[in-house]
Amino acid sequence: MRFNGEWLSCDDGIVRPAIRGEILADDGSWKTFEFLVDTGADRTVFSAVTLAKLRLQPLTAQEGISGLGGSADSVIVETQIRLTRETSSKVVFRGQYAAVTQLDSLDIDVLGRDITGLFSAIVDQPGDVVCLLGQRHRYTIEHV
Amino acid sequence: MEEVTDPEELAKARAQDERFARNSAWLQAHIPEVYSRYRGKCICIAGEELFVADTPEEVIAMAEAAHPEDDGSLIRYIPKEKMARIYAV
Numbered sequence: 109m110r111f112n113g114e115w116l117s118c119d120d121g122i123v124r125p126a127i128r129g130e131i132l133a134d135d136g137s138w139k140t141f142e143f144l145v146d147t148g149a150d151r152t153v154f155s156a157v158t159l160a161k162l163r164l165q166p167l168t169a170q171e172g173i174s175g176l177g178g179s180a181d182s183v184i185v186e187t188q189i190r191l192t193r194e195t196s197s198k199v200v201f202r203g204q205y206a207a208v209t210q211l212d213s214l215d216i217d218v219l220g221r222d223i224t225g226l227f228s229a230i231v232d233q234p235g236d237v238v239c240l241l242g243q244r245h246r247y248t249i250e251h252v
Numbered sequence: 253m254e255e256v257t258d259p260e261e262l263a264k265a266r267a268q269d270e271r272f273a274r275n276s277a278w279l280q281a282h283i284p285e286v287y288s289r290y291r292g293k294c295i296c297i298a299g300e301e302l303f304v305a306d307t308p309e310e311v312i313a314m315a316e317a318a319h320p321e322d323d324g325s326l327i328r329y330i331p332k333e334k335m336a337r338i339y340a341v
Contacts, residue, residue: 111331117280119287120334128272138265140272140324156296157329198256198265211294211329226253
């Protein structure tokens with residue numbers, strides 16, 4: 109199983125590793141987003157604009173999510189995330205995910221280790237590779 | 253984790269992916285002007301057209317009104333300041 113991503117140009121001119129996916133909205137439709145592949149993030153977190161687009165009702169308020177900039181107000185939502193395999197089929201991850209509620213807290217959705225931890229994550233800028241590998245896909249490291 | 257194999261659902265998803273890809277390509281082609289002019293704003297690209305507002309709700313409404321058929325719209329908040337970021341939330 110392989111999910112391919114890309115190095116995405118962001119607002120500051122920096123390229124960051126991202127994987128495109130969909131999130132199930134309150135009305136039953138799937139909405140497409142780009143997720144930062146953040147191997148340091150403990151969990152998947154949606155931005156405030158994503159939360160607005162999904163119109164999901166929060167289950168609970170969370171105490172906060174902390175990063176370098178301090179703590180951010182957040183809520184928990186129950187939904188599904190769908191990623192596209194190398195075969196073009198889709199794989200669905202059901203769960204409870206955090207979402208920040210302030211626009212300034214997060215400008216891109218973050219794919220955390222609750223999902224990336226199920227796979228081998230490759231974030232290789234010189235090699236121009238971003239992907240998640242699982243099941244019968246493996247990588248090798250070679251001395252050339 | 254479960255795999256979707258329904259051909260009809262996959263075809264619908266592929267069409268949406270293509271619409272999103274077109275909107276994303278539009279943004280990537282206009283990055284300097286969009287990101288420099290609209291700091292602190294919410295942007296939405298739908299039908300390969302840019303919409304700008306102060307809140308996500310406003311910008312989504314504008315995009316949906318102009319392109320109700322486009323289910324591959326792209327929404328983003330552009331941070332007020334350009335600075336190095338550490339996510340790891």
